[in-house]
Amino acid sequence: MRITRQAADENKTRVVLAAARLFREHGFDGVGVATVMREAGLTHGGFYNHFGSKDDLEAEACAEIFAQSAAKLEAVGEIEAPDARAEALAGYQRRYLSRKGRDATATQCPMVAFAGDIVGQSEPVRAAYAAGLRRYLKAYERASAGPGKGRTKARQRAIAEFTAMCGALTMARSVAKADPELSEEILEAAFAGLAMTV
Amino acid sequence: MRITRQAADENKTRVVLAAARLFREHGFDGVGVATVMREAGLTHGGFYNHFGSKDDLEAEACAEIFAQSAAKLEAVGEIEAPDARAEALAGYQRRYLSRKGRDATATQCPMVAFAGDIVGQSEPVRAAYAAGLRRYLKAYERASAGPGKGRTKARQRAIAEFTAMCGALTMARSVAKADPELSEEILEAAFAGLAMTV
DNA sequence: TGTACATCAGTGAACGCGCGTTCACTGATGTAC
DNA sequence: TGTACATCAGTGAACGCGCGTTCACTGATGTAC
Numbered sequence: 001m002r003i004t005r006q007a008a009d010e011n012k013t014r015v016v017l018a019a020a021r022l023f024r025e026h027g028f029d030g031v032g033v034a035t036v037m038r039e040a041g042l043t044h045g046g047f048y049n050h051f052g053s054k055d056d057l058e059a060e061a062c063a064e065i066f067a068q069s070a071a072k073l074e075a076v077g078e079i080e081a082p083d084a085r086a087e088a089l090a091g092y093q094r095r096y097l098s099r100k101g102r103d104a105t106a107t108q109c110p111m112v113a114f115a116g117d118i119v120g121q122s123e124p125v126r127a128a129y130a131a132g133l134r135r136y137l138k139a140y141e142r143a144s145a146g147p148g149k150g151r152t153k154a155r156q157r158a159i160a161e162f163t164a165m166c167g168a169l170t171m172a173r174s175v176a177k178a179d180p181e182l183s184e185e186i187l188e189a190a191f192a193g194l195a196m197t198v
Numbered sequence: 199m200r201i202t203r204q205a206a207d208e209n210k211t212r213v214v215l216a217a218a219r220l221f222r223e224h225g226f227d228g229v230g231v232a233t234v235m236r237e238a239g240l241t242h243g244g245f246y247n248h249f250g251s252k253d254d255l256e257a258e259a260c261a262e263i264f265a266q267s268a269a270k271l272e273a274v275g276e277i278e279a280p281d282a283r284a285e286a287l288a289g290y291q292r293r294y295l296s297r298k299g300r301d302a303t304a305t306q307c308p309m310v311a312f313a314g315d316i317v318g319q320s321e322p323v324r325a326a327y328a329a330g331l332r333r334y335l336k337a338y339e340r341a342s343a344g345p346g347k348g349r350t351k352a353r354q355r356a357i358a359e360f361t362a363m364c365g366a367l368t369m370a371r372s373v374a375k376a377d378p379e380l381s382e383e384i385l386e387a388a389f390a391g392l393a394m395t396v
Numbered sequence: 397t398g399t400a401c402a403t404c405a406g407t408g409a410a411c412g413c414g415c416g417t418t419c420a421c422t423g424a425t426g427t428a429c
Numbered sequence: 430t431g432t433a434c435a436t437c438a439g440t441g442a443a444c445g446c447g448c449g450t451t452c453a454c455t456g457a458t459g460t461a462c
Contacts (some may be wrong), residue, residue: 002424002437011438029227030318032415046439047417054416115372116314120228123376130376133369137380159384160366160391164358167365171331174313178321178328182335186357193358200404200457209405230448244406245450252449 012050014040019061020068024113025105028058028121059124065110066132070139077142089143096165097191099184102172111136111166112173137162161194168193210248212238217259218266222311223303226256226319257322263308264330268337275340287341294363295389297382300370309334309364310371335360359392366391 003011018039022031033054034044051057076092079085095101096109105113110132118129141158168190176183201209216237220229231252232242249255274290277283293299294307303311308330316327339356366388374381 001422001439002426003439004425005438008438027314027318033417034415042438043440044416045419045441049438111369111372114314115368116225116312118372119375120225126373126376130373130380133373134377134380156387156390159387160362163366163369163384163388164362164391165365166369167363168358168361170313170368171309171361171364174309174316175324175328175331177317178324179332182328182332186361189354189357190361192354193362199406199455200459201406202458203405206405231450232448240405241407242449243408243452247405 008049011040011042015042015047015050016057016060016064019057020064021106023058023061024065024108024110027113027117028125029117033057055122055125058121059128062110062114062125062128062132065113066128066135069107069110070132070135073136073139073143077139085143092143093165093191093194097168097172097187099187102169102176102183102187109166109169112169115166115170164190164193206247209238209240213240213245213248214255214258214262217255218262219304221256221259222263222306222308225311225315226323227315231255253320253323256319257326260308260312260323260326260330263311264326264333267305267308268330268333271334271337271341275337283341290341291363291389291392295366295370295385297385300367300374300381300385307364307367310368313364313368362388362391 015036019031019036022036022039033047036057037044037047047057051060073092076085076088079088110129114129118126121129137155137159140162141155144158144161145154168186172183172186172190175186213234217229217234220234220237231245234255235242235245245255249258271290274283274286277286308327312327316324319327335353335357338360339353342356342359343352366384370381370384370388373384
């Protein structure tokens with residue numbers, strides 16, 4: 001039963017969006033093609049009408065996830081007034097390193113969701129991921145320093161801080177079930193640590 | 199062909215050691231039971247004479263990895279003279295955040311190797327991992343502060359620094375192939391960031 | 397100490413399951429006249 | 430504008446492969462007498 005060209009395009013979009021959501025929550029290897037298609041309201045057989053392989057979908061979904069997610073941090077960087085921007089960044093950090101942020105797997109930081117598995121993925125996926133990380137780091141630098149002034153130092157500090165946040169959240173998540181006390185201790189220490197940098 | 203009780207015990211030990219090495223390099227899901235057994239010089243059929251399931255092996259291998267790996271950081275903490283200890287810790291940090299440290303998957307930091315996947319593993323594996331992380335954090339605190347003096351502050355700072363190192367190394371590894379320049383930038387920034395904390 | 401027998405570590409074939417991928421088929425859409 | 434036919438998005442069964450796990454079997458080890 002052939003359908004409209006436009007309907008087919010919409011179907012593909014729904015598949016990518018469903019994949020983005022599911023991959024972010026369960027990892028690339030934690031979700032099968034059939035599940036993604038079912039979630040998009042289709043059957044698995046038609047998958048290869050839209051994608052050459054599961055790797056292709058992973059790459060597209062990865063880009064989609066970063067597009068959705070980096071926008072939030074970029075919005076902080078677009079605030080003009082330095083004070084308001086600093087406050088917004090502090091809010092971002094607090095939310096990022098909160099219990100709620102830790103447990104919200106559906107809106108989870110893409111780096112935390114994928115960093116561990118990305119090494120074993122195909123080249124297009126790795127490329128999409130690397131581009132996404134660069135985008136995040138640039139946004140973080142802009143949010144914390146504003147455009148211009150103190151270039152390399154500001155970037156260095158942005159990288160150190162942001163990767164520290166990723167690491168802390170990853171660690172907090174990894175022990176959330178087995179050792180919730182330690183998990184919260186990590187979140188607190190990391191947030192305090194952000195204030196400690198000079 | 200039944201063998202000596204002692205020979206059987208030695209076989210089990212070899213299996214755990216092989217699993218520790220392979221899991222650390224390729225992750226729990228990246229290595230099958232058959233591969234581990236082959237690497238230990240056995241065939242896969244006998245696996246269940248020693249372990250109830252692959253999960254059991256994962257838990258034992260995880261503990262083994264932490265036992266091997268935490269010892270190095272603990273050795274730093276056992277240095278008495280504060281100056282020598284500080285220097286040893288700086289060396290540990292420098293090696294941890296080096297290109298060599300990033301690429302040496304066989305001796306890789308267990309947190310970096312497992313943090314991403316640990317959420318989906320069985321309870322015993324998560325417990326072994328959480329115990330290992332606690333052990334590392336205590337060792338890091340001892341190495342950076344020495345025993346006693348300034349308890350909670352020292353621990354908080356140790357947690358912030360160590361999780362920052364884990365995060366930076368994880369990020370650096372995740373883009374090592376797709377964006378080597380960014381990867382090295384991350385390592386440098388993170389190392390510089392350690393010196394920036396007050 | 398020697399003998400008879402039960403035990404059990406290891407072997408390799410086989411099972412069952414999930415997953416990525418392929419394929420024959422359907423029938424509405426798009427297109428050529 | 431209407432008609433005839435080729436195209437192709439979607440369907441659902443099936444394939445092939447890897448992996449965790451099971452099982453019948455082997456024969457040296459451990460043990461009871």
